[in-house]
Amino acid sequence: MTAIRELINSVDLLYMLTWKEIRIRYKQSVMGLLWAILMPILIVGAGMLMKQAYSFASHSPLTIRDLLSVSVKAVMWAFFASAVKFGANSLITNQNLVTKIYFPREILPLACVFANFFDFLVATVFLGLLMLIGRAGISVQLLWTPLIIVLLFMITASVAVVLSCANLFFRDVKYIVEVLFTYGILFTPVLYSARAFGKWAPALLLNPVGSILEAINDVVVLQRAPSFGWLAYAAGCAVIGLFVSWLIFKRAEPLFAQEI
């Protein structure tokens, strides 16, 4: 209980640390706001290349809808991947804070997630423009998007929190994360649709990020209701994940200053 009260009391700190992360990233940088869309653009490029090859093979033409659906998923995935990567390192990069000043340490990975969420918001502006140009249209299903984004946020936060803690004890965690994310994109329906796998689709959707990506694709691009079952599954993962990761983090927290 005190931990929750402490967390609530630290909202200003969370705000300032998030602001710091954002400020640092955009200060003295060549890319500026373009940084926020660099990774999504690369992912979309790779996706389109793959789809093109696929369309040659299957003789089905590449549609604007394919482009949009890869873009939407790419923006979501880019947020997830970079937030987790930065978050996992957050305790180590702020070593002097961890050993010198007391405050709830989960603020550090959370601030990284929020800072990357800012990039995500910047990227969605570009995405919105793309949707306008591509005449994606608007449907009532768009109302699902805030919920889906919140779920992705929760899952990202829980992975970042637990990995930041693991990375503090075992420094090779960040390399493991690096490798997992390099190949993780191929195991998650980002560049392709899970439905393409027919009866094997659930295997891909068991990854909650996968089911979230499919849900966002459904409501934004395909303008149809998401699969409620898988959305509920993702929601369950998000809530339990957040709770469990926070619990693990809190149990390990007293050791941080001496083990770092």
Next chain:
Amino acid sequence: MSEISVRFQNVWKKFRRGERYDSLRDLIPAAARRLLSHEKSVQLTSREFWALHDVSFQLRRGEAIGIIGPNGSGKSTTLKLLSRILKPDTGSVQVHGRMGALIELGAGFHPDLTGRENIYLNGTILGMKRAEIDKKFDSIVDFCELQDFLDTPVKRYSSGMYARLGFAVAAHLEPEVLIVDEVLSVGDYHFQEKCFSKMREFTSNGTTLVFVSHNLAAISSLCTTALLLNRGEPVFQGDVRTAISKYYAFYEESRETKYLSIEDIQLTDAEGRPREVFEPGERAVFKVVVRALQPVNRAHAGLLIHTKDGQPLFDTATSRHTDDRLTLGPQEAATIEFGVDLNLQNDVFRIGFTVTSEFDEFYLYCNMNLKQAVMTGDRKSNGLVHLNPSARVLFGELPNSRPGVVVSVGERDRLL
């Protein structure tokens, strides 16, 4: 006023020496042990040591305690336990009220951000709300006197400016319990004085202070009690002056050369009571008993006083006061006594002792560290020397009215 504000009870804290786990072979049994046994063990494995060994103290509101001891004695560990950065292995630590911990000034400053931005960042890290910082911002800037550098990234600050900004932010925390580690050693004299007076202001307003410093003069002027630690164990707790003299006792070792050995050293006041801490202007008597190991012929002894940084301040020798010379056969002893008015203040001064032959060859040379005198200050003046100042303010006519003296001097200067 008598409520307990800090309670540090039978605290034990162990640390590991060397690397954490060399291999998986070490890790797996260790992890299994940690999972299986939830009890906090007071047993040490071969690679562990006690950083704090059964330390207890408690402070009422407004009390100030200094923690002293040699390097590695557990001072900073104590502060980190108090500020909840570390958890004790056994024992309990309770702090009541808003705590401000200055373990390192400006920890959490980001070099690329400007002074202004870092005030907000550091302030929130230390536990302030943004609205609170908005309110105190001008006062913080006034305190650190960095108005012209507010929009400069702190990476371009000097270390003194860095510390000033850090202390200024921390000083505006309005803590009920203030924990200060050795943080004020940077920064110029003027700023250090400002920090000390701020800390004095805190304690007189009822803030509880826990202060770690190697600056014993600062400890003795800020704190009423002190805790002396050595290798994690509490050696003494109580009156600050006694603690300081016990601390110095660690460093005093008998010195000897092939000619002479020092048998006894005493620093006393005029009445012969052993003392380490003196008021400015007090008479001190320094007595050394030497024993000859080889014959010593017509030697004289010298007394040296240095600042703690080794700057020579004063020296004298028996040959300038008396015609008696030290002529000793093997195993014969003599006592040399020097008396001085310690017109010094606010710092620690080192007392050295020499024995020199008539041809200026040293029989014994203990330049600095034989004994220390800790001088308090009376806050009527600053600086290292005590000139017994007085001052008055006169209104109206000058008493021995010689109007125009100053003016005429000025006029003469101008004519020249």
